[in-house]
Amino acid sequence: MNQDSGEAARLEDAVLTRAAQAGEVSALGLLLERHRAGMRAVALSILGPGPDVDDVVQDAAVTALRRVRDVRDPAAVGAWLRMIVRNASRSLLRSSVPSQPIDDLQLPSTDAAPERWLEHHTMRNWIWEAMEELSPTLRLPLVLRHFSTTVTSYERIADACGVPVGTVRSRLSQGRARLATALAATADAAHGDTAQRVRASRAEAHETLAAAESGRFGALMAERWSPGITLLRGNQPVGGSGVLARGMDGDLEAGVRQRLVHAVAGRSLVVWEMDLLNPADDPGHCPPSVAWLMTLDDVGRPHRLRLLHPAPVRALQSLTPM
Numbered sequence: 001m002n003q004d005s006g007e008a009a010r011l012e013d014a015v016l017t018r019a020a021q022a023g024e025v026s027a028l029g030l031l032l033e034r035h036r037a038g039m040r041a042v043a044l045s046i047l048g049p050g051p052d053v054d055d056v057v058q059d060a061a062v063t064a065l066r067r068v069r070d071v072r073d074p075a076a077v078g079a080w081l082r083m084i085v086r087n088a089s090r091s092l093l094r095s096s097v098p099s100q101p102i103d104d105l106q107l108p109s110t111d112a113a114p115e116r117w118l119e120h121h122t123m124r125n126w127i128w129e130a131m132e133e134l135s136p137t138l139r140l141p142l143v144l145r146h147f148s149t150t151v152t153s154y155e156r157i158a159d160a161c162g163v164p165v166g167t168v169r170s171r172l173s174q175g176r177a178r179l180a181t182a183l184a185a186t187a188d189a190a191h192g193d194t195a196q197r198v199r200a201s202r203a204e205a206h207e208t209l210a211a212a213e214s215g216r217f218g219a220l221m222a223e224r225w226s227p228g229i230t231l232l233r234g235n236q237p238v239g240g241s242g243v244l245a246r247g248m249d250g251d252l253e254a255g256v257r258q259r260l261v262h263a264v265a266g267r268s269l270v271v272w273e274m275d276l277l278n279p280a281d282d283p284g285h286c287p288p289s290v291a292w293l294m295t296l297d298d299v300g301r302p303h304r305l306r307l308l309h310p311a312p313v314r315a316l317q318s319l320t321p322m
Contacts, residue, residue: 012076017074130182138175162234169220201265218245255279
Protein backbone atom coordinates (compact mmCIF):
# COMPACT_ATOMS: atom_id res chain seq x y z
CA MET A 1 0.00 0.00 0.00
CA ASN A 2 1.53 3.34 -1.08
CA GLN A 3 1.48 6.46 1.06
CA ASP A 4 -1.49 8.04 -0.74
CA SER A 5 -3.70 4.95 -0.49
CA GLY A 6 -2.72 4.49 3.16
CA GLU A 7 -3.71 8.06 3.96
CA ALA A 8 -7.00 7.61 2.09
CA ALA A 9 -7.74 4.48 4.13
CA ARG A 10 -7.05 6.36 7.37
CA LEU A 11 -9.37 9.18 6.32
CA GLU A 12 -12.12 6.70 5.47
CA ASP A 13 -11.59 4.97 8.84
CA ALA A 14 -11.95 8.32 10.56
CA VAL A 15 -15.24 9.07 8.78
CA LEU A 16 -16.67 5.64 9.61
CA THR A 17 -15.50 5.81 13.24
CA ARG A 18 -17.14 9.17 13.81
CA ALA A 19 -20.35 7.84 12.27
CA ALA A 20 -20.19 4.77 14.53
CA GLN A 21 -19.64 7.02 17.55
CA ALA A 22 -22.79 8.88 16.51
CA GLY A 23 -24.74 5.62 16.72
CA GLU A 24 -24.68 4.31 13.14
CA VAL A 25 -24.48 0.52 13.41
CA SER A 26 -23.81 0.12 9.70
CA ALA A 27 -20.68 2.26 10.00
CA LEU A 28 -19.33 0.04 12.76
CA GLY A 29 -20.12 -3.01 10.62
CA LEU A 30 -18.11 -1.55 7.74
CA LEU A 31 -15.19 -0.83 10.06
CA LEU A 32 -15.19 -4.40 11.34
CA GLU A 33 -15.28 -5.79 7.79
CA ARG A 34 -12.40 -3.52 6.74
CA HIS A 35 -10.23 -4.70 9.62
CA ARG A 36 -11.47 -8.27 10.12
CA ALA A 37 -8.47 -9.80 8.35
CA GLY A 38 -6.02 -7.90 10.54
CA MET A 39 -7.97 -8.73 13.69
CA ARG A 40 -8.04 -12.41 12.76
CA ALA A 41 -4.32 -12.39 12.00
CA VAL A 42 -3.57 -11.06 15.48
CA ALA A 43 -5.74 -13.73 17.13
CA LEU A 44 -4.18 -16.46 14.98
CA SER A 45 -0.65 -15.35 15.86
CA ILE A 46 -1.40 -15.60 19.59
CA LEU A 47 -3.82 -18.54 19.81
CA GLY A 48 -2.83 -20.64 16.80
CA PRO A 49 -5.41 -22.35 14.55
CA GLY A 50 -8.69 -23.36 16.18
CA PRO A 51 -12.24 -22.22 16.99
CA ASP A 52 -11.01 -19.78 19.66
CA VAL A 53 -9.75 -17.48 16.90
CA ASP A 54 -13.23 -16.81 15.50
CA ASP A 55 -14.68 -16.56 19.01
CA VAL A 56 -12.15 -13.90 20.04
CA VAL A 57 -12.76 -11.88 16.87
CA GLN A 58 -16.54 -12.03 17.45
CA ASP A 59 -16.11 -11.03 21.09
CA ALA A 60 -13.94 -8.13 19.98
CA ALA A 61 -16.73 -6.94 17.71
CA VAL A 62 -19.13 -6.72 20.67
CA THR A 63 -16.46 -4.96 22.75
CA ALA A 64 -15.96 -2.48 19.91
CA LEU A 65 -19.68 -1.77 19.89
CA ARG A 66 -19.63 -1.00 23.61
CA ARG A 67 -16.47 1.09 23.54
CA VAL A 68 -16.32 2.78 20.15
CA ARG A 69 -16.93 6.15 21.79
CA ASP A 70 -13.61 5.70 23.64
CA VAL A 71 -11.60 5.93 20.40
CA ARG A 72 -9.53 9.13 20.61
CA ASP A 73 -7.91 8.92 17.17
CA PRO A 74 -10.60 7.83 14.67
CA ALA A 75 -8.02 7.46 11.91
CA ALA A 76 -6.17 4.83 13.98
CA VAL A 77 -9.22 2.68 14.70
CA GLY A 78 -7.59 -0.33 13.03
CA ALA A 79 -4.81 -0.40 15.62
CA TRP A 80 -7.44 0.01 18.36
CA LEU A 81 -9.42 -3.00 17.08
CA ARG A 82 -6.28 -5.14 16.86
CA MET A 83 -5.39 -4.12 20.43
CA ILE A 84 -8.79 -5.38 21.63
CA VAL A 85 -8.17 -8.73 19.91
CA ARG A 86 -4.64 -8.92 21.31
CA ASN A 87 -5.80 -8.29 24.86
CA ALA A 88 -8.70 -10.73 24.56
CA SER A 89 -6.43 -13.44 23.14
CA ARG A 90 -3.88 -13.03 25.92
CA SER A 91 -6.64 -13.07 28.53
CA LEU A 92 -7.99 -16.29 27.05
CA LEU A 93 -4.56 -17.88 27.29
CA ARG A 94 -4.42 -16.85 30.95
CA SER A 95 -7.90 -18.39 31.42
CA SER A 96 -9.23 -15.08 32.66
CA VAL A 97 -12.31 -13.16 31.57
CA PRO A 98 -11.85 -12.14 27.92
CA SER A 99 -14.41 -9.33 27.89
CA GLN A 100 -15.18 -6.67 30.45
CA PRO A 101 -18.76 -6.46 31.79
CA ILE A 102 -20.46 -3.38 30.47
CA ASP A 103 -21.45 -2.14 33.92
CA ASP A 104 -17.80 -2.19 35.01
CA LEU A 105 -16.53 -0.11 32.09
CA GLN A 106 -14.63 3.01 33.11
CA LEU A 107 -16.97 5.93 32.56
CA PRO A 108 -15.76 9.53 32.40
CA SER A 109 -15.17 11.23 35.73
CA THR A 110 -17.86 13.51 37.10
CA ASP A 111 -15.92 16.56 35.93
CA ALA A 112 -16.00 15.36 32.32
CA ALA A 113 -18.21 17.15 29.82
CA PRO A 114 -21.89 16.33 30.47
CA GLU A 115 -22.44 15.31 26.85
CA ARG A 116 -19.62 12.75 27.12
CA TRP A 117 -21.18 11.22 30.23
CA LEU A 118 -24.58 11.15 28.55
CA GLU A 119 -23.19 9.46 25.43
CA HIS A 120 -21.80 6.55 27.45
CA HIS A 121 -25.07 5.96 29.26
CA THR A 122 -27.11 6.34 26.07
CA MET A 123 -25.00 3.70 24.31
CA ARG A 124 -25.39 1.29 27.24
CA ASN A 125 -29.16 1.77 27.30
CA TRP A 126 -29.36 1.23 23.55
CA ILE A 127 -27.41 -2.04 23.74
CA TRP A 128 -29.72 -3.35 26.48
CA GLU A 129 -32.81 -2.34 24.52
CA ALA A 130 -31.50 -4.37 21.58
CA MET A 131 -30.68 -7.32 23.86
CA GLU A 132 -34.33 -7.47 24.87
CA GLU A 133 -35.25 -8.05 21.22
CA LEU A 134 -33.39 -11.38 21.17
CA SER A 135 -35.07 -14.68 21.95
CA PRO A 136 -34.45 -16.01 25.50
CA THR A 137 -32.38 -18.84 23.99
CA LEU A 138 -29.94 -16.38 22.41
CA ARG A 139 -30.15 -13.68 25.08
CA LEU A 140 -28.95 -15.74 28.08
CA PRO A 141 -25.58 -16.90 26.67
CA LEU A 142 -24.87 -13.45 25.23
CA VAL A 143 -25.63 -11.71 28.54
CA LEU A 144 -23.49 -14.18 30.49
CA ARG A 145 -20.60 -13.93 28.05
CA HIS A 146 -20.44 -10.14 27.89
CA PHE A 147 -22.13 -8.77 31.01
CA SER A 148 -21.40 -11.15 33.90
CA THR A 149 -18.09 -11.47 35.72
CA THR A 150 -18.00 -15.16 36.70
CA VAL A 151 -20.12 -17.03 34.13
CA THR A 152 -18.18 -16.06 31.01
CA SER A 153 -16.44 -19.25 29.86
CA TYR A 154 -18.12 -21.51 27.32
CA GLU A 155 -18.09 -24.36 29.83
CA ARG A 156 -19.89 -22.36 32.55
CA ILE A 157 -22.40 -20.93 30.08
CA ALA A 158 -23.05 -24.47 28.87
CA ASP A 159 -23.71 -25.57 32.46
CA ALA A 160 -26.07 -22.65 32.98
CA CYS A 161 -28.02 -23.32 29.79
CA GLY A 162 -27.97 -27.11 30.01
CA VAL A 163 -26.50 -27.51 26.52
CA PRO A 164 -23.17 -28.70 25.03
CA VAL A 165 -20.30 -26.23 24.58
CA GLY A 166 -20.69 -26.44 20.81
CA THR A 167 -24.27 -25.24 21.13
CA VAL A 168 -23.09 -22.30 23.23
CA ARG A 169 -20.65 -21.28 20.51
CA SER A 170 -23.42 -21.52 17.91
CA ARG A 171 -25.89 -19.51 19.98
CA LEU A 172 -23.31 -16.81 20.70
CA SER A 173 -22.59 -16.49 16.99
CA GLN A 174 -26.30 -16.28 16.16
CA GLY A 175 -26.89 -13.89 19.05
CA ARG A 176 -24.21 -11.46 17.89
CA ALA A 177 -25.64 -11.45 14.37
CA ARG A 178 -29.19 -10.87 15.65
CA LEU A 179 -27.92 -8.16 18.01
CA ALA A 180 -26.57 -6.16 15.08
CA THR A 181 -29.99 -6.31 13.43
CA ALA A 182 -31.75 -5.42 16.68
CA LEU A 183 -29.46 -2.43 17.22
CA ALA A 184 -30.42 -1.03 13.83
CA ALA A 185 -34.10 -1.64 14.57
CA THR A 186 -34.01 0.06 17.97
CA ALA A 187 -31.75 3.00 17.13
CA ASP A 188 -34.63 5.49 17.19
CA ALA A 189 -36.67 3.80 19.95
CA ALA A 190 -36.95 4.97 23.55
CA HIS A 191 -34.30 3.26 25.66
CA GLY A 192 -34.84 2.38 29.33
CA ASP A 193 -32.44 3.54 32.03
CA THR A 194 -30.15 0.54 32.52
CA ALA A 195 -28.22 2.12 35.39
CA GLN A 196 -31.45 2.68 37.30
CA ARG A 197 -32.49 -0.94 36.74
CA VAL A 198 -29.14 -2.16 38.06
CA ARG A 199 -29.40 0.04 41.16
CA ALA A 200 -32.90 -1.25 41.84
CA SER A 201 -31.78 -4.84 41.32
CA ARG A 202 -28.84 -4.44 43.70
CA ALA A 203 -31.21 -3.06 46.33
CA GLU A 204 -33.53 -6.02 45.73
CA ALA A 205 -30.63 -8.45 46.17
CA HIS A 206 -29.61 -6.87 49.49
CA GLU A 207 -33.21 -6.96 50.69
CA THR A 208 -33.50 -10.63 49.68
CA LEU A 209 -30.37 -11.61 51.61
CA ALA A 210 -31.50 -9.59 54.64
CA ALA A 211 -34.92 -11.28 54.56
CA ALA A 212 -33.26 -14.70 54.38
CA GLU A 213 -31.04 -13.97 57.38
CA SER A 214 -34.09 -12.91 59.37
CA GLY A 215 -35.96 -16.11 58.46
CA ARG A 216 -38.25 -14.42 55.90
CA PHE A 217 -36.95 -15.81 52.61
CA GLY A 218 -40.09 -17.86 52.04
CA ALA A 219 -42.31 -14.87 52.83
CA LEU A 220 -40.33 -12.65 50.47
CA MET A 221 -40.68 -15.18 47.64
CA ALA A 222 -44.44 -15.33 48.23
CA GLU A 223 -44.65 -11.54 48.15
CA ARG A 224 -42.30 -10.63 45.30
CA TRP A 225 -41.62 -13.69 43.16
CA SER A 226 -43.89 -15.53 40.75
CA PRO A 227 -46.13 -18.16 42.37
CA GLY A 228 -44.72 -20.55 39.78
CA ILE A 229 -41.07 -19.92 40.65
CA THR A 230 -39.05 -22.93 39.54
CA LEU A 231 -35.47 -23.89 40.33
CA LEU A 232 -33.71 -25.27 37.26
CA ARG A 233 -30.51 -27.23 36.86
CA GLY A 234 -29.62 -26.62 33.25
CA ASN A 235 -33.02 -26.98 31.63
CA GLN A 236 -34.42 -29.48 34.14
CA PRO A 237 -36.80 -28.33 36.91
CA VAL A 238 -35.76 -29.60 40.35
CA GLY A 239 -38.27 -27.88 42.61
CA GLY A 240 -40.13 -24.74 43.56
CA SER A 241 -40.28 -22.23 46.39
CA GLY A 242 -40.23 -24.94 49.08
CA VAL A 243 -36.96 -26.38 47.80
CA LEU A 244 -35.45 -22.90 47.56
CA ALA A 245 -36.51 -21.95 51.09
CA ARG A 246 -35.15 -25.19 52.58
CA GLY A 247 -31.87 -24.79 50.73
CA MET A 248 -31.41 -21.21 51.86
CA ASP A 249 -32.36 -22.00 55.47
CA GLY A 250 -29.99 -24.98 55.49
CA ASP A 251 -27.06 -22.89 54.29
CA LEU A 252 -27.75 -20.18 56.87
CA GLU A 253 -28.00 -22.76 59.66
CA ALA A 254 -24.60 -24.06 58.55
CA GLY A 255 -23.18 -20.56 58.94
CA VAL A 256 -22.91 -19.72 55.23
CA ARG A 257 -23.55 -16.13 54.19
CA GLN A 258 -23.81 -14.52 50.76
CA ARG A 259 -22.47 -11.14 49.67
CA LEU A 260 -23.48 -9.42 46.42
CA VAL A 261 -20.54 -8.47 44.21
CA HIS A 262 -22.13 -7.81 40.81
CA ALA A 263 -25.60 -7.39 39.33
CA VAL A 264 -26.86 -7.48 35.76
CA ALA A 265 -30.43 -6.31 35.17
CA GLY A 266 -32.56 -6.30 32.04
CA ARG A 267 -36.33 -6.28 31.69
CA SER A 268 -36.46 -10.05 31.28
CA LEU A 269 -33.24 -11.38 32.80
CA VAL A 270 -31.39 -10.64 36.06
CA VAL A 271 -28.04 -12.00 37.27
CA TRP A 272 -26.84 -11.67 40.85
CA GLU A 273 -23.26 -12.78 41.42
CA MET A 274 -22.48 -13.55 45.05
CA ASP A 275 -19.45 -14.36 47.15
CA LEU A 276 -20.15 -17.28 49.49
CA LEU A 277 -18.69 -16.80 52.97
CA ASN A 278 -18.18 -20.10 54.78
CA PRO A 279 -17.95 -20.52 58.57
CA ALA A 280 -14.45 -20.68 60.03
CA ASP A 281 -14.96 -24.26 61.24
CA ASP A 282 -16.08 -25.50 57.80
CA PRO A 283 -14.24 -23.45 55.15
CA GLY A 284 -15.00 -25.96 52.39
CA HIS A 285 -18.76 -26.13 52.90
CA CYS A 286 -19.45 -24.08 49.76
CA PRO A 287 -17.39 -22.93 46.77
CA PRO A 288 -16.27 -19.30 46.71
CA SER A 289 -19.19 -18.00 44.66
CA VAL A 290 -22.65 -18.56 43.25
CA ALA A 291 -24.55 -16.86 40.44
CA TRP A 292 -28.32 -16.44 40.59
CA LEU A 293 -29.64 -16.46 37.01
CA MET A 294 -33.25 -15.28 37.09
CA THR A 295 -35.70 -15.16 34.20
CA LEU A 296 -38.51 -12.69 34.88
CA ASP A 297 -42.19 -13.05 34.00
CA ASP A 298 -44.29 -10.45 32.18
CA VAL A 299 -44.65 -8.29 35.29
CA GLY A 300 -40.98 -8.43 36.27
CA ARG A 301 -41.08 -11.16 38.95
CA PRO A 302 -38.49 -13.97 39.12
CA HIS A 303 -40.10 -16.96 37.41
CA ARG A 304 -37.18 -19.29 36.65
CA LEU A 305 -34.00 -19.51 38.73
CA ARG A 306 -30.71 -21.23 38.06
CA LEU A 307 -28.03 -21.36 40.77
CA LEU A 308 -24.62 -21.85 39.24
CA HIS A 309 -21.61 -22.91 41.33
CA PRO A 310 -18.12 -23.67 40.04
CA ALA A 311 -18.66 -27.33 40.98
CA PRO A 312 -21.30 -29.48 42.74
CA VAL A 313 -21.06 -29.17 46.52
CA ARG A 314 -23.16 -30.04 49.56
CA ALA A 315 -24.84 -26.62 49.53
CA LEU A 316 -26.03 -27.11 45.96
CA GLN A 317 -27.08 -30.68 46.57
CA SER A 318 -29.23 -29.51 49.47
CA LEU A 319 -31.43 -27.74 46.92
CA THR A 320 -32.24 -31.00 45.16
CA PRO A 321 -35.52 -32.60 46.30
CA MET A 322 -35.17 -36.03 47.87
